[in-house]
Amino acid sequence: MKLGFIGAGKAGCSFSRYLQGTQAEISGFYSKTLKHSEQAAEDTEAAVFLCLRQVVSASDVVLITTPDNMIGEIWKQIKEQCPGLLSGKTFCHMSGSLSSELFQERQKFGAYGCSLHPMQAISSKNADLSGAFFTAEGDQEAVSLMKALLTEKGNPVAVMDPANKKKYHMAASTASNLMAGLAQMAIGSLVECGFDQDVALRMLGPLMRGNMENICEKGVLAALTGPVERGDCETVRSHLAQLTGEKREIYRLLSRQLVEVAQKKNETRDYSNLKTILEEKDQ
Numbered sequence: 001m002k003l004g005f006i007g008a009g010k011a012g013c014s015f016s017r018y019l020q021g022t023q024a025e026i027s028g029f030y031s032k033t034l035k036h037s038e039q040a041a042e043d044t045e046a047a048v049f050l051c052l053r054q055v056v057s058a059s060d061v062v063l064i065t066t067p068d069n070m071i072g073e074i075w076k077q078i079k080e081q082c083p084g085l086l087s088g089k090t091f092c093h094m095s096g097s098l099s100s101e102l103f104q105e106r107q108k109f110g111a112y113g114c115s116l117h118p119m120q121a122i123s124s125k126n127a128d129l130s131g132a133f134f135t136a137e138g139d140q141e142a143v144s145l146m147k148a149l150l151t152e153k154g155n156p157v158a159v160m161d162p163a164n165k166k167k168y169h170m171a172a173s174t175a176s177n178l179m180a181g182l183a184q185m186a187i188g189s190l191v192e193c194g195f196d197q198d199v200a201l202r203m204l205g206p207l208m209r210g211n212m213e214n215i216c217e218k219g220v221l222a223a224l225t226g227p228v229e230r231g232d233c234e235t236v237r238s239h240l241a242q243l244t245g246e247k248r249e250i251y252r253l254l255s256r257q258l259v260e261v262a263q264k265k266n267e268t269r270d271y272s273n274l275k276t277i278l279e280e281k282d283q
Helices: 010-019 034-043 050-055 068-083 140-151 163-175 175-193 197-218 233-241 246-267 272-279
Strands: 002-006 025-030 063-064 089-095 111-119 134-140 157-159
Touching: 002 010, 002 050, 010 025, 010 034, 010 140, 025 034, 025 050, 050 068, 063 068, 068 089, 089 140, 111 140, 134 140, 134 163, 140 157, 163 175, 175 197, 175 246, 233 246, 233 272, 246 272
Parallel strands: 002 025, 002 063, 063 089, 089 111, 134 157
Antiparallel strands: 111 134
């Protein structure tokens, strides 16, 4: 089975390198920047394609690993330039937020479509995907094909409904990108206490890592600690008094979410007073 890549950026380079040694053979790369496709091809001992028709013709599976806003236009160009080459081929993109429905009219051409996404930040062209959890959705033929490749590598793969891609991506962003916002909020508060920013980050690092390890190993309920879990109204009230505006609202709303978790953990504990405090938008 031959896999061709359109796009030679972080996702395309990392995934192609990761698949080396499997039943898949990397046919080559096509990129708008020639030197990028040349480098990717050299790293995987594959071909350099100079047009879309070449990559489609030489590949059983075509992976579009470009920025999200380019995928639809590339698919449109493929249909226009290669209508007689699409039958029996699989087209896959790796967007976290877009679904396989982007491959419109694929059935008319006898092609299959899917999306595949690693729930992991890919920050370089050499990202290690060995521990990544992948999600896939789309035509059964295409999903089965990509799932078999990843199973061979030992990666877990969950199949999802394409209608849920936006919510899925929101969940991933909440657990990763938004955590950076919370970290910066905490760092800012420590800076206000007189600590240098780099010292503040060093202080928080073990706390954040330990908390995330506990959540991943034990689950949210078992890992939850702190004043909200204890029902410590005075401490929560004192925290709120240190905050104003959006930061106060962030703390209040997230604490309300934690109350729901704490109530499930401690079913007999009375959180009614704490709920009242957290319902007060202004104090």
